[in-house]
Amino acid sequence: MLMLYKRNPFKLCLFLAFVFFTLKIIVYLYQQKYSSNFSETIYRIVTVNRFQCIFIGVIGAFLLHKKEPFFCRILSSRFTQFISWICFGCAIFNINLFPSVISQEIYSLFALSLILGPIVNGKRFFCANYSGLVFVGSISYGLYVYHPLVIFWISKIFTNVPSSPIGYFFTYVACAGTSLLVAFISYETIEKKFLKNKVSK
Numbered sequence: 448m449l450m451l452y453k454r455n456p457f458k459l460c461l462f463l464a465f466v467f468f469t470l471k472i473i474v475y476l477y478q479q480k481y482s483s484n485f486s487e488t489i490y491r492i493v494t495v496n497r498f499q500c501i502f503i504g505v506i507g508a509f510l511l512h513k514k515e516p517f518f519c520r521i522l523s524s525r526f527t528q529f530i531s532w533i534c535f536g537c538a539i540f541n542i543n544l545f546p547s548v549i550s551q552e553i554y555s556l557f558a559l560s561l562i563l564g565p566i567v568n569g570k571r572f573f574c575a576n577y578s579g580l581v582f583v584g585s586i587s588y589g590l591y592v593y594h595p596l597v598i599f600w601i602s603k604i605f606t607n608v609p610s611s612p613i614g615y616f617f618t619y620v621a622c623a624g625t626s627l628l629v630a631f632i633s634y635e636t637i638e639k640k641f642l643k644n645k646v647s648k
Contacts, residue, residue, distance in 0.1 A: 457506070457509045461502075464506060471499065499551075511563050522567055523565070530557070531560045593633065598622050
């Protein structure tokens with residue numbers, strides 16, 4: 448695998464995305480048939496960590512770097528970005544448009560359009576160049592890394608919150624606010640130092 452990475456990292460990413468997605472399908476079919484977990488470790492790798500979704504992003508970055516014509520044309524299409532926003536909007540309101548077993552991968556593809564599409568030729572369906580969104584973007588790595596831990600600890604702390612709309616709203620605000628705070632502290636105290644070293648080199 449190391450040799451494949453040295454020779455062609457793009458093919459390695461394609462291979463790993465295929466492997467993780469195949470494992471996910473196998474685990475899903477096993478659970479549907481036997482109503483039990485195939486393996487807790489494998490289950491977490493393919494459904495919680497979602498490495499196949501990460502590799503979809505890497506593959507998209509490779510194709511963008513190579514300026515693959517068909518990929519760039521689809522990626523930067525206003526229609527594609529419009530559909531992507533519609534699908535994400537439905538997801539926010541818990542409207543499931545796709546089978547759960549492949550929904551994560553589909554949303555990863557839509558995310559490529561929203562993130563990489565404007566880079567291709569500046570076209571965007573929605574302009575996200577606002578100070579608040581730029582701030583969230585700057586601390587997004589910390590949000591990605593820390594928010595599962597924040598959700599876990601808040602679920603342990605808020606055990607007596609009533610199961611009501613107000614209780615859910617309070618819990619969501621606490622999770623979002625704490626995640627933003629922790630990610631901001633991480634960005635200011637840890638990540639900025641690495642970014643400065645990267646720029647200086």
